Amino acid sequence: MAGAGGAPAGAGARRWRAGLALALLGLGCAVGSQAAAPNAPAPRPAASPATAPVGVPAEPPALLLPVQGIKASELRDTFAERRGGDEPRGHEAIDILAPTGTPVLATDDGRIAKLFLSKPGGITVYQFDPSGKFAYYYAHLARYADGLAEGQSVKRGAVIGYVGATGNARSDAPHLHFAIFRLGPEKQWWKGEPVNPFGYLGGKKP
Numbered sequence: 001m002a003g004a005g006g007a008p009a010g011a012g013a014r015r016w017r018a019g020l021a022l023a024l025l026g027l028g029c030a031v032g033s034q035a036a037a038p039n040a041p042a043p044r045p046a047a048s049p050a051t052a053p054v055g056v057p058a059e060p061p062a063l064l065l066p067v068q069g070i071k072a073s074e075l076r077d078t079f080a081e082r083r084g085g086d087e088p089r090g091h092e093a094i095d096i097l098a099p100t101g102t103p104v105l106a107t108d109d110g111r112i113a114k115l116f117l118s119k120p121g122g123i124t125v126y127q128f129d130p131s132g133k134f135a136y137y138y139a140h141l142a143r144y145a146d147g148l149a150e151g152q153s154v155k156r157g158a159v160i161g162y163v164g165a166t167g168n169a170r171s172d173a174p175h176l177h178f179a180i181f182r183l184g185p186e187k188q189w190w191k192g193e194p195v196n197p198f199g200y201l202g203g204k205k206p
């Protein structure tokens, strides 16, 4: 984390990050990307035979780390954390700490499938990858990038929004909640099988 490109540098920032990392432990961070949707069926059971992939499931590509100035070495794998409350099945996402207003970047080429305001996730974006096999979910944004619209094509690295603490994120711990899920055949933006983003963002286990 020291020396992160565009991020605030120096001891102050390091202390800030360290403090946040602690603050996030046990934080009821958002979100079930699926359960939050309107008109969605009840949260799907943990293992649904109807949506189980046949054969070897596709893997997401190597992705761009979606918060400007953050390095892969700063990531912590929080996918399997159990936080109860809003996330009965576990976190199923990664939280990337950054100051409010830090640009959030499209992790891959693709299309903006849905701009959605949810109680746990706050201001969120659902992006489909070019193949339509995966959805990328960005939550707790402070706001969208100017002009961002549903159906819009985006390129990897495009600014789509800004880090914030909307939804159920703690106001003193702004971060991007980022999730990936494999879409089912119906390509419903609110429904899919969670994939751990950590390795696809370059994260390495200690």
Ligand SMILES: [Zn+2]
Residues within 6 Å of the ligand: 029, 030, 031, 091, 093, 094, 095, 176, 177, 178
């Ligand atoms: Zn989270």
